Amino acid sequence: MTSTARMRPTRPADLPLAALVDAFSLVSVGADIAGTTVHGVTMASDDVGTGELFVAVAGARVHGARFAAQAVDAGAVAVVTDAAGVAELGDLAQWVPVLLADDPRALAGPLAAYVAGDPAQHLRTVGVTGTNGKTTTTYFVDAALRAVHPTTAVLGTVELRIGSQAIESPRTTVEAPVLQHVLALAVERGATAVAMEVSSHALALHRVAGTTFDVVGFTNLQRDHLDFHGDMEGYFRDKARLFEPGQARRGVVVVDDEWGRRLVREARIPVESLATHVGDPAAAEADWAVVSADVGLDGVGSTFTLRGPDGTEHVAASPLPGLVNVSNAALAIVLAHAAGVDLATAVDAVGGAHAVPGRMERVIERAPGRPLGIVDYAHTPDALVLALEAVRPITPGRLVIVFGSDGDRDRGKRPIMGEIAARLADVLVVTDENPRSEDPGEIRAAILAGVRQVRPDLADVHEVSPRAQALRLGVALAGEGDTVIVTGKGHEPTQEIAGVFHRYNDRDVYLQAVADGLADAPPLPAAGGAA
Missing domain, CATH: 3.40.1390.10 (MurE/MurF, N-terminal domain)
Incomplete structure (x- = not known):
């Protein structure tokens, strides 16, 4: 740690x-x-x-x-x-x-x-919760805050950063005393705003107790962490803790799913609703809505039109591809505006935000003889669907996915992940994420059981361990018009196997594959089954 x-x-x-x-x-x-x-x-x-x-x-x-x-x-x-x-x-x-x-x-x-002297009272604080999109949305919010605050802090899954100094984050939301230390140090260093991810574990375990956020946001609620919360109802109730008096002053809720719509009804603080699915009936009654979107074909980003509560429409952009990042960008704009950033400034800042580590991160750019290589954190069924749907329009050739599923976590999602990958990708390389205390082979077998529901003969499916070898195979299998996407670990700098943390990062393996010439080699013939 x-x-x-x-x-x-x-x-x-x-x-x-x-x-x-x-x-x-x-x-x-x-x-x-x-x-x-x-x-x-x-x-x-x-x-x-x-x-x-x-x-x-x-x-x-x-x-x-x-x-x-x-x-x-x-x-x-x-x-x-x-x-x-x-x-x-x-x-x-x-x-x-x-x-x-x-x-x-x-x-x-x-x-x-x-x-610590209640440091949050000296900062403009924005918290983001939800299953998918927390990290991306938080970074987008920080981009908007930095447009008006010379020094900001970001706390989340990737890092703890104050100004230009950062360390790797030990978890999505640090324990309560660490949070107060970081906020106090941020104040000491002249920061005036902070954007942070707030996990469901953090809310259930009181990690943000003692902090009252100026504004909080909700992205979505999808299957994840049921090993901890028990069921979706328990998961929702823990997420909803962020929208309680004393924990936050106001909120912004994406209402693209029923959980978001329920949160708007049940929240005990003032909230604004945001609909980001174009054509969704919920948009008519939402305070904010995305009324049009163009995800483009270059994979660099997306443009969209955001309608405000007064009916005025604003042309905005996401620097990352896919409709999911239209949602993340729209939420970030509204959150930043609620936190005091001028709307036009927020729109411009989010549209020009830098890439987010491990979130639709383009590591290998397409070139003669070389595929596009992407790292994405997608580790839930819904996130995997969104990731694959986002990269399909920018893939002239085959879509190659390298993926697995975590050990000591929700086992029920493993075959679901396999079925999704088999349906939406062309070539599958099934490997390990963080097996933790479980047998990696048993995790892969559960994923392959889902794959077989779509591809009984396991055509263009490969089972490879360790993960670095699997990613290198994925790169070697791909040609110039193909895209390789490795999912599940994103920015993570380690891999946990049998209780031991080993230094590992998908981005590093991609870059080594390029250095070794794998990305420029002719694609290998399909194995026609599990390797």
């Missing part, structure tokens, strides 16, 4: 522990708190800053209080935990201040925000 130590403020707080006890009605059950001051808050025993308060929460396997001694040795000055955690502490409570809380996880964000 990526360390976030460099994302702590350089001028930390110096707050009496007694002030926290009073502000949050905590009960002291350990050593005397008198004279103890707190400089920050952490939930990670292996990433503790000197003078920080360690919040020990119950984990999936063990209680975080088991690591309290390690945190104290690293510099923590006190512990916040629940009754079960206190029982785990043993003798530690006799010489370290310990504060009792009913739900320390829910309290971690507010505690961290309080110690």
